[in-house]
Amino acid sequence: xxxxxxxxxxxxxxxxxxxxxxxxxxxxxxxxxxxxxxxxxxxxxxxxxxxxxxxxxxxxxxxxxxxxxxxxxxxxxxxxxxxxxxxxxxxxxxxxxxxxxxxxxxxxxxxxxx
Amino acid sequence: xxxxxxxxxxxxxxxxxxxxxxxxxxxxxxxxxxxxxxxxxxxxxxxxxxxxxxxxxxxxxxxxxxxxxxxxxxxxxxxxxxxxxxxxxxxxxxxxxxxxxxxxxxxxxxxxxxxxx
Numbered sequence: 415x416x417x418x419x420x421x422x423x424x425x426x427x428x429x430x431x432x433x434x435x436x437x438x439x440x441x442x443x444x445x446x447x448x449x450x451x452x453x454x455x456x457x458x459x460x461x462x463x464x465x466x467x468x469x470x471x472x473x474x475x476x477x478x479x480x481x482x483x484x485x486x487x488x489x490x491x492x493x494x495x496x497x498x499x500x501x502x503x504x505x506x507x508x509x510x511x512x513x514x515x516x517x518x519x520x521x522x523x524x525x526x527x528x
Numbered sequence: 529x530x531x532x533x534x535x536x537x538x539x540x541x542x543x544x545x546x547x548x549x550x551x552x553x554x555x556x557x558x559x560x561x562x563x564x565x566x567x568x569x570x571x572x573x574x575x576x577x578x579x580x581x582x583x584x585x586x587x588x589x590x591x592x593x594x595x596x597x598x599x600x601x602x603x604x605x606x607x608x609x610x611x612x613x614x615x616x617x618x619x620x621x622x623x624x625x626x627x628x629x630x631x632x633x634x635x636x637x638x639x640x641x642x643x644x645x
Binding site for chain 1: 530532534560562569570571572574577579585619621623628629630631633634635636637638639641
């Protein structure tokens with residue numbers, strides 16, 4: 415089955431500094447990758463996806479992610495973090511089983527320090 | 529676009545009560561809808577997948593008779609927790625997707641916090 419790994423539990427970053435949230439994937443075939451963000455007591459919001467094409471994908475709220483096939487990674491990045499970016503971030507990969515459902519990583523808590 | 533509305537947001541009820549949660553795609557037709565359960569500070573656990581007009585596909589370990597799913601139209605799916613008990617207390621989240629291929633992202637509702645006393 416397809417899977418993603420988010421190795422860190424929490425990412426702390428000072429406001430204004432670059433933010434990176436790491437994700438590596440394990441798939442058979444071409445990966446379809448997604449990033450979502452979750453604020454407290456809310457559902458997940460879609461940020462961006464990689465299906466094919468340019469390795470650098472731009473998404474919502476100034477986020478982008480770089481697909482790296484050789485390193486099997488899809489790290490989420492933002493050049494300058496805001497306090498409002500503090501949230502739970504999930505990486506996901508399309509699983510070819512079960513109606514092409516998503517397989518989610520465990521999530522990363524991002525804390526942006528003012 | 530791609531707004532998913534989930535209702536209610538919060539439910540507090542007595543043990544033994546059945547609770548229905550609605551998930552609506554407001555501005556698109558959802559070929560597939562998903563129901564998840566999430567525990568604090570944890571990832572989403574997929575409970576079941578439903579396609580309009582078909583029976584839901586449940587994940588291993590999820591009781592079909594306990595968690596009834598109906599996907600009667602392309603814009604509405606419901607999850608009914610039957611005879612709920614305190615161990616069913618959780619955050620339930622639905623999502624909807626336009627296509628069946630999985631190329632399109634899932635769009636999520638804001639979740640339902642269920643507390644069983």
